Amino acid sequence: MFVDLESHRAHVVSFGSGARTFFAIPGWLAPWDVWEPPLERLSARARCLALDPRGSGESPIAPEAITIPAMATDVRAILDALALDRVVLMGESLGGLVALGVALAAPERIEALILVSPMLRPGPGARALVDGARRDWPGTIARFVDLCLTEPDVDHLARRGRRLLARAPAEAAARALEQALDAPPDWPPALVRVPTLVVHGADDRLVPLASVEALVAEIPHAAQVTLPATGHAPTLTRPALLAAAIEGWLESLAT
DSSP states (O other), rough: OEEEEEOOOEEEEEESSSSEEEEEEOOOOGGGGGGGHHHHHTTTTEEEEEOTTTTTTTTOOOGGGGGGHHHHHHHHHHHHTTTOOEEEEETTTTTTHHHHHHHHGGGGGGGEOOOOSSSSSSSTTTHHHHHHHHOOOHHHHHHHHHHOOOOOSOOOHHHHHHHHHHHHHHHHHHHHHHHHHHSSOOOOOGGGOOOOOEEEEEEEESSOOHHHHHHHHHHOOOEEEEEETOSHHHHOOHHHHHHHHHHHHHHTTTT
């Protein structure tokens, strides 16, 4: 379905049903599909939504309109448009930064916050991705996917990852990451006031374990789950393990 926002039409998918609602934000300028494998499992007992962030998938917009705060504003506007009072908000990679902004601006709308492989402070390698996107987008996609997928026997997932990222225009992808590097929003994790789970792959080559541990220490009462033998994209490579970790943590909140 499409949701008409002030700036553009946002593409959102919705499936499953239940008392709980999950809302998923993909990383960089990947489309919603990167969340499909774990959402298929979560949708057995809950309603699941995911969006193509502005500039990705079926939510095209001019590259100059892509900023991290605007992405967070889009999510809040979609929650309003779809009359979603409270959701479990999930952000993957750079989508974790967007989710953080939503949780800080509207904590009353967030039942829980789940950050998967959160790239809240992109490392030095991110600059090379910005430059590479503008110079050689297909080659940059291939290198990025190789960095993300550390697990064995993932050639089929690598092909899927390359196809998904290739749907985003090169300049839009460069702009999104450039904004996170050069104009990061002032969203202190220490101000988060909702239950938070941070999920990290033990073999993540893009987000160092030390940065995840520092983030968990900043967020009051945050929990951390480290997935063994997992890289940067557990939504694709470890969907069952990720879904089980999410469901197990949410169940622990109720006890």
